[in-house]
Amino acid sequence: MTPRRTTAGAGTRTAIIGAGSWGTTFGKVLADGGAQVTMWARRPELAQEISEAKRNSKYLPGVNLPRTIAATHEIERALDGAEQIYLSVPSQTLRDNLKTFRALLTSTNAPIISLMKGVERSTGLRMSQVIEQELECDPMRVAVASGPNLALEIAREQPTAAVIASRSQETADAVARTARNHYFRSFVNTDVIGTEFGGVLKNLIAVAIGIVDGVGYGENTKASIITRGLVEMTDFAVANGARQETLQGLAGLGDLIATCQSPLSRNNTAGRLLGQGYGFQDVVKQMNQTAEGLASVTPILQLAHESDVHMPIVEQVKMVLDGRMDPRRIAPHLTTDDDTPQEERTNHGAADGGGALRRAFQRAFDQFRNGGRGAGGH
Ligand SMILES: NC(=O)C1=CN([C@@H]2O[C@H](COP(=O)(O)OP(=O)(O)OC[C@H]3O[C@@H](n4cnc5c(N)ncnc54)[C@H](O)[C@@H]3O)[C@@H](O)[C@H]2O)C=CC1
Numbered sequence: 607m608t609p610r611r612t613t614a615g616a617g618t619r620t621a622i623i624g625a626g627s628w629g630t631t632f633g634k635v636l637a638d639g640g641a642q643v644t645m646w647a648r649r650p651e652l653a654q655e656i657s658e659a660k661r662n663s664k665y666l667p668g669v670n671l672p673r674t675i676a677a678t679h680e681i682e683r684a685l686d687g688a689e690q691i692y693l694s695v696p697s698q699t700l701r702d703n704l705k706t707f708r709a710l711l712t713s714t715n716a717p718i719i720s721l722m723k724g725v726e727r728s729t730g731l732r733m734s735q736v737i738e739q740e741l742e743c744d745p746m747r748v749a750v751a752s753g754p755n756l757a758l759e760i761a762r763e764q765p766t767a768a769v770i771a772s773r774s775q776e777t778a779d780a781v782a783r784t785a786r787n788h789y790f791r792s793f794v795n796t797d798v799i800g801t802e803f804g805g806v807l808k809n810l811i812a813v814a815i816g817i818v819d820g821v822g823y824g825e826n827t828k829a830s831i832i833t834r835g836l837v838e839m840t841d842f843a844v845a846n847g848a849r850q851e852t853l854q855g856l857a858g859l860g861d862l863i864a865t866c867q868s869p870l871s872r873n874n875t876a877g878r879l880l881g882q883g884y885g886f887q888d889v890v891k892q893m894n895q896t897a898e899g900l901a902s903v904t905p906i907l908q909l910a911h912e913s914d915v916h917m918p919i920v921e922q923v924k925m926v927l928d929g930r931m932d933p934r935r936i937a938p939h940l941t942t943d944d945d946t947p948q949e950e951r952t953n954h955g956a957a958d959g960g961g962a963l964r965r966a967f968q969r970a971f972d973q974f975r976n977g978g979r980g981a982g983g984h
């Protein structure tokens with residue numbers, strides 16, 4: 607079947623900063639949707655391979671990239687005339703990259719879209735917050751993309767969906783029209799917090815699932831951890847300003863299923879090595895791609911503590927990473943939990959006595975008070 611070339615985003619000039627597996631795959635998604643794509647690769651030889659051979663053999667072996675895709679190691683060329691700018695570097699390197707490229711990124715009003723799924727280890731900030739802080743830019747210019755998006759499957763043009771979130775509906779819509787083709791469809795929402803935390807938190811549950819796999823436990827244990835993991839994700843995200851329904855969508859449940867089920871997942875793979883008894887340092891050495899969950903565990907638990915959210919599964923991941931717990935003891939609940947029967951509760955609005963409702967009113971009041979802009983929490 608001749609792929610139907612979407613017209614909505616056709617011709618949009620896009621730049622992608624980061625030529626790893628996801629940046630390169632997303633460049634293919636955009637180019638296959640008719641956008642003009644110029645990638646920035648740190649290494650000149652990688653830029654050359656992408657531009658000339660239309661390959662990225664290290665990250666996407668066997669995948670032919672669109673003939674129209676270009677790449678350069680010169681950031682000025684990559685950003686020249688870009689109408690949309692996508693960021694796809696490891697989360698822990700974002701701030702330094704923004705500092706390096708600040709002048710170029712602040713000399714344009716092009717939307718900046720985060721493709722990343724981590725929180726900054728030193729501050730606990732989400733990627734959109736780091737962008738807004740480092741560039742001192744209008745939050746309405748910033749969007750994030752997330753969802754069940756294992757890069758290699760998408761690079762092989764297997765159909766999937768994503769969600770584009772921005773506080774600006776117009777920005778989200780414009781990006782979704784560009785990030786769309788016959789095998790990739792973007793939905794939109796305005797819950798940046800929920801969309802980002804969905805992508806960050808599913809990585810932590812995926813590490814737990816990998817541990818279970820490495821230990822050799824079966825589907826019951828995995829299903830219990832995925833189910834209770836979604837409760838932890840939603841409790842945490844709602845307590846930090848997200849909308850509950852976002853965690854039940856593509857960026858939460860959807861991505862959790864994909865990442866927990868797939869051997870393609872780097873977080874799942876890292877967990878499996880831990881479950882097999884490898885120490886944290888050995889796991890890091892063996893991972894030749896980014897496993898964001900390993901760096902997000904500590905800042906997320908710090909944020910959970912500050913927002914009084916109990917995350918027994920994530921706490922166990924931390925204990926395994928620190929060598930304080932035998933991976934074979936991992937369970938959907940902390941074995942140190944008291945033995946009082948716990949209500950299963952999946953309605954997160956009740957998690958904190960209706961606090962979610964109170965926060966929704968607070969957010970509306972903040973937006974009213976700030977002339978339509980949200981509270982500092984975006
Ligand atoms: N790979 C996937 O399936 C997906 C990944 N993501 C997210 O995309 C983001 C990027 O990850 P991947 O592309 O998967 O990682 P990767 O490990 O495949 O590639 C990382 C890229 O960043 C480059 N890099 C490393 N240090 C850098 C620095 N200091 N400055 C600039 N570039 C640097 C590497 O050379 C490499 O090209 C992560 O936040 C990840 O969670 C999101 C959806 C899917």
Ligand SMILES: O=C(CO)COP(=O)(O)O
Nearest residue numbers: 753754755756871872873
């Ligand atoms: O985010 C992803 C799928 O949506 C990729 O997951 P990993 O980072 O665990 O490989």
